[in-house]
Amino acid sequence: MRLRFRLTAIALSGLLTACAGGSQRTPAASDSGIDIAGIIIRNSLGYPVADVMVQVPATGRFAGCGNIWPRTECKTSFPAIDYRKNGLLVTWSEHGEAKATDEFIVETPAWSKPGDSLWLEVVIYSAGLAGARLVQP
Numbered sequence: 001m002r003l004r005f006r007l008t009a010i011a012l013s014g015l016l017t018a019c020a021g022g023s024q025r026t027p028a029a030s031d032s033g034i035d036i037a038g039i040i041i042r043n044s045l046g047y048p049v050a051d052v053m054v055q056v057p058a059t060g061r062f063a064g065c066g067n068i069w070p071r072t073e074c075k076t077s078f079p080a081i082d083y084r085k086n087g088l089l090v091t092w093s094e095h096g097e098a099k100a101t102d103e104f105i106v107e108t109p110a111w112s113k114p115g116d117s118l119w120l121e122v123v124i125y126s127a128g129l130a131g132a133r134l135v136q137p
Contacts, residue, residue: 030085032082032084033113033114033115034108034112034114034116034117034118035080035081035116035118037117039063039078039120039121040074040122041065041075042121043068043072044123044124044126045094045125047094047095048068049068049093051066052064052065052122054090055091056086057086057089058087059086077119083118086105087104088104088106089101090130090132094127099130101131106133109134116136119134120135
């Protein structure tokens with residue numbers, strides 16, 4: 001119980017810092033000209049997911065939600081940050097079992113242009129599977 005409380009507290013602190021927190025290391029990739037101003041995490045499953053974290057290993061930035069009920073979402077905005085096409089990793093728990101994606105890069109949409117401010121939409125769309133894309137707010 002104490003471990004679950006700690007994990008929830010960590011996830012909530014990630015939500016409050018919402019990608020603006022973390023390390024100040026220099027990103028490995030160049031600026032895409034696009035800004036990220038928020039994150040949406042959707043649970044398309046028929047059951048809740050817990051401890052959802054979106055991490056950018058190259059920068060140490062992260063955002064997350066403690067619990068997301070079936071077919072609902074969690075979202076938050078934050079001061080815009082440059083999108084540098086660094087890889088990201090999504091981790092979460094289904095029925096108490098840890099799940100994770102491999103690290104992947106979210107490409108900028110063909111319709112986007114430098115100066116656009118977009119949101120990162122992460123979707124847990126099937127048991128053990130998640131993906132992400134950039135969307136207009």
